[in-house]
Every structure is written in C-alpha cells, then in structure tokens.
Amino acid sequence: GGDDGSSEGTGAGSKSFAAGSTMERLNKAQAIKIGTKFDQPGFGQKGLSGKPEGFDVEVAKIIVKELGIPEDKIEWVEAPSKVREDVIVNGTVDLVAATYTINDKRKERIAFAGPYYEAGQNIMVKKDDTAITGPDSFKDGTKKVCSVTGSTPAETIKQYVKDVATQLVLFDTYDKCRDALKGGQVDAVTTDNVILLGYIAKDEASFKLAGDNFTKEPYGIGVKKEDTDFRNFINDTLEKAFNDGSWKKAWDDTAGKFGAELGAAPTVNRY
Amino acid sequence: MNDVTTGEPLIVLDSVNKWFGPLHVLDDVSLSVGRGEVVVVIGPSGSGKSTLCRTINRLEPINSGTITFDGQPLPAEGKALAKLRSEVGMVFQSFNLFAHKTILENVTLGPVKVRKEKPAAVRERALALLDRVGIANQADKFPAQLSGGQQQRAAIARALAMQPKAMLFDEPTSALDPEMVGEVLEVMTSLASEGMTMVVVTHEMGFARHAANRVIFMADGQLVEDAPPAEFFANPRSARAKDFLSKILTH
Amino acid sequence: MNDVTTGEPLIVLDSVNKWFGPLHVLDDVSLSVGRGEVVVVIGPSGSGKSTLCRTINRLEPINSGTITFDGQPLPAEGKALAKLRSEVGMVFQSFNLFAHKTILENVTLGPVKVRKEKPAAVRERALALLDRVGIANQADKFPAQLSGGQQQRAAIARALAMQPKAMLFDEPTSALDPEMVGEVLEVMTSLASEGMTMVVVTHEMGFARHAANRVIFMADGQLVEDAPPAEFFANPRSARAKDFLSKILTH
C-alpha cells in the first residue's frame, strides 16, 4: 500500500487550485469521500485492517495525494455496482473508483476520467469444469451463471443465455456469486477477468477462468457529470502517474500479484 | 337520617331516555334530588342503575330529556363539562384509584391540576380528608398496596377533595371482601349525616334503611318506585319490587 | 339440618401441612368429615380456606400429613387419582364451565368420557339434573349466554352428574349478583338436606346457620374453631373469630 501517505505536499492550502473548483473545496475541507468496492480482492477489498486495499484504492490515493489531502482523511464508502451512478449524482461521494467500466449509457448520468486500466469480461468456473469454455456454452440453456445487479457483464451475458429467468442469478456483490459457484448453485460467474483473477488467486484449488476475454472493459474514475475541471484534473493526475511509475507500483503491489497483465498505459479520453 | 334543606332541587332529571343500540336502558326517567338529600337506588342487575348514576355527571350522554345540576343544564363538552364534573364527586365500584400515583397524589391531583389550587394548601386538606376516612397513615402508599376497603375510602377522599356539591356512589361496597364493607359504609353514613347530597347505588339494605331519605327502585330502565325507606321496605307497591326484596333479604 | 349417618368418617385430614414457597398456608390441619355431614368453612381472606378445600381432591398436593377419602389415602397420580376425583364433586367460585360446550355437554362430558357410560342414558340423567337445579330450558345454550346464578347451578349439576360421594364448594356464591345468591343457596340447601356430604367455603352466614352441621373457622392457615353453628355464632371462643364475626355481621 501507499506508505508514503501523509508526507510532504499535504495539508490545507498546501496546493493551490482555481477558486470555486472541486479541487479547491476538497483541499480546503481536507476530507474526501471515495466510493469503491469492499469485496473484490486486488481492486477494492476491506480486509481485517478495516481499510480497503487494491488497485482502485491505490489509484484513488494517488489522486487524493495530488489534491493535497492526507491519506487518513479519506472516507471510504462501499459502492456496489448498482449504486455507483447514484452515489455520484447524489453527492454521497466525491469520486468513484470501483472497477467502473466507461460506457455511453453511464455517461448520460455521470462523467468518467481515465481509463486507467483495461479489463475484459471473462467467465470463472470450477477447476474441474470442462463443459464451459466461453459465453457460448450458455446458449443451450442448461448452465447457470451468476453476476451482479447493475454491472455491464450482467447485461452482456444476457445476449448469450437462452433463458434469463432460469440461467442468470444476480446478487448485489461478487463474493456471493463466488460462494454460489463454490457451493455448486451456479455453474459459472461472469465479470471482468481481473475481478475473477482476484478470487482465483485466493482459492486456486477451486476455480479457473474458462476461455478468453470477450469484451473490453476500460476502467474510469466516476465524477459528477458537469464537473469537467475535476475530470481534467484527474486525467492529468493519471497521466502523471502513468509516467512517474506510481501507477505501475500501485499495480504491482495489488492486482499485479494475481497474474493479470498491466499492459501499456492507456490513453486518457478527454471529452 | 339527616334534614333535607329546602329550596330548589340540586339535581333534576326530566324524561331522560337512553339507548345502548337497541337496548332502552333509561326509559323516561324523571327524578329530582334536593340539596342535602340522600337517595339510594336499588334494582336488579342490568336495570340501569349505574347508567342513571353516570348520566348525572355526563359520563354517559343521554338521547333525550334534560338533566340540570344546580339550576344549569348539563354542558355537553369541553371546559364547561370538566367544571361540572369537578363539582360532582363520583365513587366507583372498582375504586379506580390512579394506579401509578400514591394515595396522597390521588387526592391532591384534582384540586391542583383542575382547580389550580396551591399544592401546599391542598396537601393539608388532603391529609385532613385521609385522616377523616381513617387512612392518614397510608398516604404515601400506592393503591395496590392497600386493602379494598382502604382503597375505596381513599377514593371517597379523592372525590371530597374537590369540595363537590353532590356525590355519586355506584355500588361502592360490592367489590369488597365482606369484612371491609362496614368501614366504607361508616364513612358514607357520616357524610350523609353531615348534609352531603348523595345518590347511592347499593345492595346494602342496612345503609338504605338508616341513611337514606328516599329509596328508588329501578327495573328494566324504568323508575318503578320512589319512597321513603321505611315505607318502601315495609310495603313495596309493585310486584317487581316485592320479588326483588324477597330474593335479596331472605338469605 | 340433616341427620348425620354414623360410622367411619368419609374425609379425614390428619396433621396436614402445606407451604407455598415460604408461606405456610395450611398449618397442621386435622379435620374429619362424616358421611352426610355438611361442614362450612369460614375465615378472613387468605386464611387458606380454598387451599384446604382443594387439597381434598388433590388439586393441591400437600407437603406433609395424610388425607384419606372413604377409608383410602388419596392416590398420588394416574388413573386412581382420576377415579378419586370423579367421586368428589367440586364447585368453583368462578363456575369454570367449559366455555366451548353447551350446558348439556358440560354435564354429560364427565359420565361419558370418564365413566364410559352410554350417552343416551347420561343425557336423560343430565336433563333430570338440570331440571332439578331449575335450568332445564337452558340445556342447549353456551355458558356465556347464562346469568351467573344459572351458570353456577349448571356447574353443580355437572358435578352431581358424576354421582359423587362428597361435594366441595369454594365460595360458590361470591361471584354472583345479590339477587342470584338465593337460587344457588337453595339448590345447595336441598342437596344438604338429602344427605350429601359437603364441605362449603362461604361467607353466607345464613346458609351456615341453617344448613351446616359444623362451622370451621380458619385464620392464617390454622383451624381455629370447629363447632356446631348455633354454638359458634352465639359464642365464638377465639378473639379472632369474634372480631371476624363482628365485622361481617354488623352491616
């Protein structure tokens, strides 16, 4: 994790931002609320320490540091997939970093900085399962698959299953899907490969991926739709992090341990 | 038997009717009670005695007829009704002491909260009243800690604390163990002899004989007889009263 | 007053003791009731009268001493106890008629289910009994539809239907309106005169005077006096009995 949290460069007024901007408000307040996952190993998981850990968390910390706010002033808010837009729109949090795929439908309500990583949807099955080899394996209508309400993979997989009612189980968090797979209630879990890899790394004896990624899931930082300044600031910060190695370090300390590739730094999409 | 002061009567019921649904509980009842008079109401169960008693302070509203108290028709509701009630003391069969207040608090509550009198003065008076009914030493206990007879005497003191113009008693002794009936009747007899206007529903024929000015016999909601006690007990006019007396006096 | 048949007594209590927790409710009570004898038990509230009555058919077990009924010690349990109870009728203050059964069913239940008698024959007898207590026309009503006096008479009929050797009455009239006391006492008096062995807890001094062979006065769990009624009322020996009688007889 970020052990250099509260060193130089933090404290109220330690940085100067344009008057009236979100950055200035946050810096003045010396407090920030960030939505992330609490149950996804490698990206955002609240462990025994009571602090969330993972790649999303580290990326968020880089942004917070750039805002001049010490790390211990962050209030982490659990943001399950289905509420991410809501918490941004309602102002419950200042930003969301939560394996958050950038797409146009979501852009109608919020705005994305980034991407800072590109994942792809995949399928996790039991280690000894040879029947499921990819999304097409669901087409015959027998295999059950689990995903999470309000996620892109849940929508995507609907195109592959024969009967949504009998084949698709939706929970509010992925750990429930993982338990259901482990218990045999479902035959597969589908979501982004990196999320699945996190679970596999914790229990290699039980799970494996079935086949290759079949979508592209570029992860962005969610902010208020109209807050272009803040979005630009985050994009700048991300670019800086891509270049100064802190991005790579964040990865290596977290999700990188689970065997996924970081790849080259993506190009942020300014719009 | 006490002397009845003359002048205009204190309580007047004129052609009072009351129904509970289809049940005609008070059937054209007319009655007047003079100042200082003690009227005992008897009759079989369900004949409307309690209802009669309760209409006088409007715990039961009536369907037709008029009731006047001290020259004024009974007010229908609100402050005026509360004031009337504070002038008519009522004693219930089941005592109905406020269970969460001590005996003394029970007695002082009315004067302090309704009449807005000074607590200290009321306390004095309350203690004197409790002494009069013989339970001064129980002032700080709660009702549940007292015997039935003591509770009923406390209830009488509570009613008296409002310095009422009249007192209504609805079977004040019939919830008591037999050993305790005497002590309550004693208090009531002394009240009667001091000139309090009283309407008493009771089955205690001894009290009716010795303390009442008039006995009223009710049956099926009607006021069947109204006579001085000596006359009534010696020579009831109606068959029903005869029958009732024979049942109640034999054993 | 009926003649008491001689011979060995029907009910014998010998040094009976009973505690409710720390409370000594029956304190070394010895008593014997002969066949055909009518014993009235009186005493202040809480003195243990009901408890005494209930130990006789073992509704309350005792802590020490012995009770024999008809020469046999009371069985402790099981069929023998049920059989004993079927031979001792019991009448409660609160009637305790089976609320979900008609009066007739109340009366026939015991003989049919316990004695396994023929329903038709039992029905006959039950109707005769109901007639005897004066409520034959109420046979098909439910208890809640009857007045207290009628319910208590039904309860007596229910007990009699088992053709018991003795009857226990625990304040059978004290839950009744005064006009109804007479009708129940009448039934009890006629039972007594027919030679039924009876133990009666009551406050009805008239009944005690006229129908009892003996009056027993209890106080604080002890059997304080045991005398013929004339003697007891004229000249109670103990101060407590005097005090109790003075309270209960004055008004």
Added chain:
Amino acid sequence: MSRQTSVLYDVPGPRQRRITLVSSVAATLLLLVGAYFLIYRPLDDKGQFSMELWGPLIDPSNENFSQVWDRLGLGLKNTLIAAVLAIVSSLVVGTLLAVLRIQLKSLTRRRFVGFATPLAYLLRGLSVLLSAVTRVCVEVFRGLPVVITIFFVARGFPEFGVSFDTLWYLVIGLTIYNSVVIGEILRSGMEGLPGGQAEAAAAIGLSPLQSTRMILLPQAFRIMLPALISQLVVVLKDTSLGFIISYEETLNIGKQVIGVLENPIQVYVVIAVLFIAVNYSLSKLAQYVQHRLSRGRKTAGTPAQNPPPAALMSQAEGAGGPI
C-alpha cells in the same frame, strides 16, 4: 413456566416421576446420537471444526484474532448506535402518535358547541380528516416490510436531493416502522387500561389531554414496558438489514471478514451467538419486568396481570415482526 405446567399437568407422583426420568434419559441419548450423526459428522467431514477456520475468532494467539475482533467490535458498536438512535426516536415519535390518535378519537366525537357554526363544522371536518390520515399512515407503514422501508428511504431521500450517512437512512427506515408499532403498543396500552381510570380522571374534571398525559400515558408506559423491551429486540435484529444499504453493522463486517478468511459458517455462528446473547438478555429483562409488574407493586394489578388482548397482539407482532 412452573405455573404453565401446573395448568396442564398435575404435580407428578412417584410413578410419573419414574416415567419422566426414563424417557428423559432415552430422549437425551436419542438427541445426542442424532446430533452426532446429523450435525457433528457432516460438519467434521467438511473440516468445519478446524482451527484454521475457528482460530481467528476464538484463539487469542492467532495472528488475526485481534484485528478480527477489532472489526467485529466496530460492527457491534455500529449496531448498537443504530439501534439506540432508532429506538429513542421511535419512542418519541411513537408516543406523539399514540397521544395524537387518542386525542383525535375524542376530538372526532366532539361537536364543538359554542363555536360559530361554520367554524364548528370546519373543526369537525379537520379532526375527522386528520384522524383518517394518521390511520392510513399507520396501516401503510405497519403493512410494509422494514427491509423495503429502509431500501425506499435509502433510495428515495437522495432522489429528492436529501442525502445523509447510511446510518441515518437505516435509523429513519427503522424509525418509520417502529414508531408506528410503538405508537400502537402505547395506544392499545392506554385503551386496554381499565376504563375506570379514564372515567375517574374525567370525573374529577381533568380534560382529555390532561387525562391522557397524567393518567393514561404513564400507566401505559409501565404496563407496556415488557412489550417495549421486546420491540428493542426487534430493532436490534432489524439493524442487520443495514447490510442492504452498505451500513457497516455487525453482519456486514462479518461478511468482509469472511471475504478475507473464507470461514462463513464460523463467522455467522459467532455473530449469531452475539445477537442471541444480547437479545436473550433483553428478553429476560422483559420477562423480569413483566413479573414485577404483575406482582403489582406500583401499578394497577389487573391490567398488568391481564394485558389487554390488543397489547398482547402487538407484542406478538412486534416480536414476530419484521425480522
């Protein structure tokens, strides 16, 4: 318990005691065998008794022990905070509601003699309307699952631009439901008091509001204390619904711990034990209070011994009530 048994059974004699003893021994053996084959064996086969799974929860020398209990302690704290806030606000709102409904009941019967006719009609109309509105609110909020109420609060408030910490959504959701229940408990407590109490109050000239405030409410509180404590149990249990809106109460934190340690059975067992311990003590407290009340030191003997049927019902509903 002893009283209840005595109603159905006679005091056992020697033979009955022997039979009871023999069947007790037999039943115990049967239960033990059953427990071994149906519970212990399957669990053991799955390795559910291993120290690897239990250690972090019960072994102080385990490396994770202190962290796990720090987290669970925080969860308990949050559970209690939410429960206390919810019960206090429910009590306040519920009391107001009960008083309002009782007052409205007597108001709707008033004819407002002495006011100008149009005003009298207006006042009567108003009191009828108000009493209908409160009635509907009570029925609706009592008839909805608390989960749904909490969910609606957490979703609905932000929709209208009002947003709080999740704690407050939970507290508001619980309060909406429980204040209605407590209001009804108190109301039925007041209505279940012997009618004589209100009559005696009226007879000495107290106004309806004075009578409610000084005579009925204090007694209803006392008599309904056991029911109110049971409602506290319900509220405590209901805080566990906080997980659906990501409030970090005990169960939610348990889930996070499971996410790391992968020992669901063990963690749920521990959490269940915690809840049972707290709630069982509260139930015992309620029983004790009930017992004291029925022995009737400072309260009307009758009502405490025989709580009105309505009171019993809301107690049943409360306790059986939403989770």
Added chain:
Amino acid sequence: MNVLIDKFDVFAGGFWLTLQICLLAAIGALLLGAVVAVLRISPVPPLRAVGTAYVNIFRNMPLTVVMFFAAFGLPALGSNADFLRLPGLDAVFNRLGTDLPYFRFALIALVLYTAAFVCEALRSGVNAVPPGQAEAARSLGLTFSQNLRHVVLPQSWKASVVPLGSVIIAMIKNSALAGFFGVVGDLAQTADQLTSAEGFAFVPVAIGISIGYLIMTVPLGALLDRIEKRQAVAR
C-alpha cells in the same frame, strides 16, 4: 407513472412469486412450529429443553443471519437443499421457471425462523385458556389426554388464531428479504432491479411495490382485528 403500466407484468409476477413463497413458508412454519410447541410443553425435560432452545435461538437471531446461514452456509456444507425437492413441491419450484436453490434456501430460512414464533403463538393460546378450565376438567376425573383433547385444545385453538395471524403477517413482510438472497423476481428484488439496474423513476416503483405488499398484509390485519374484536365481545 408509466412504469406501473408498462411493467405491470413484472409487478404482477413479483406479487405472485412473493405470494407463493409466503404460502409455502406459512405451511412449513405452521407444521414445524406445532412440533416445536409440542416439545415445549412436553413433560419430558430434555425435549422441553430442545423446544425452548429452539425458540430462544431463532427468536433472538436476526432473520438476516438465518438467511446467510441458509444461502451461504448450507452450500459451504455441500447441500443444495435437494431434500426439499419433494414430488409435489418440485413441480412448484419448476413452475416458477427456476430450479435455482435460492428459493429453497429462502424457504428454509423463513420456515426455521417463523416456526419459533408460531410455537410461541400456539403456546400463548394454551396459556390463554383459564387455568380453571383445566382444573374443572381434572376435578371431574378427566385424564391428561382427555383434558387436552376435550377441554384445553379446542379452546386454545381459538385463542391462538389472532397471534398466529400476526406471525403470518410478519412472515409475509419478512419474505421481502428473500429478494436480497438470490431469489430473483419477487417483489423486493423487483424493486431493486427496476430502480437500481433499469433506472426507472423511484416513486412509481415504490408505489407499485408497496401496493403489492399492502394487498397481502392490510386485509389480513383487518381480518385479525375483526376476529379479535369479536372474541373480546364474546368474552
């Protein structure tokens, strides 16, 4: 408001599924609750202890925890609750268009939890029979089982109806939790699905879902009120 019309079939389906869950759970809870009640008043101490322990455990534990046990504990033990796939029942599960085990898990949790309250409602019925009734029966010489059959049970049943009804109402409301534990398509999950995932306006969805629950709870509550009033008058 368009959601209410456009998605009427979704609301109706949610209502239907919730109703089915409730019916099945009610039957199960009544049966199990009766068994536990018998244990609780049995004269054999160990059986009584088991009954008491059952009630104390399930009454003092949040249903949420029971749900977690059923939905995530049972699978951890390798069970799919297949023992519930009884011939008749299985048809019901399949007719619902899903043979996922979550329906069964939710059912198990609801039944286990509600049974504790059913037991208490039945017991309160027995306690509501005035002791004098049983005493009168005994003093006539009726044996324990005759007493139970002819005097106590017929009366306790009446006294149990209202508390049992309250327990069932509570259970209907509790069933909403099933939607958060994998049961897809009941009213609660429909609320979540329509607002969170499909982004419909909140207010109309809330109204639709509320009506769904109120249709089940309010009339039942009104019925109980009437029964209770009638019983109070009869007394």
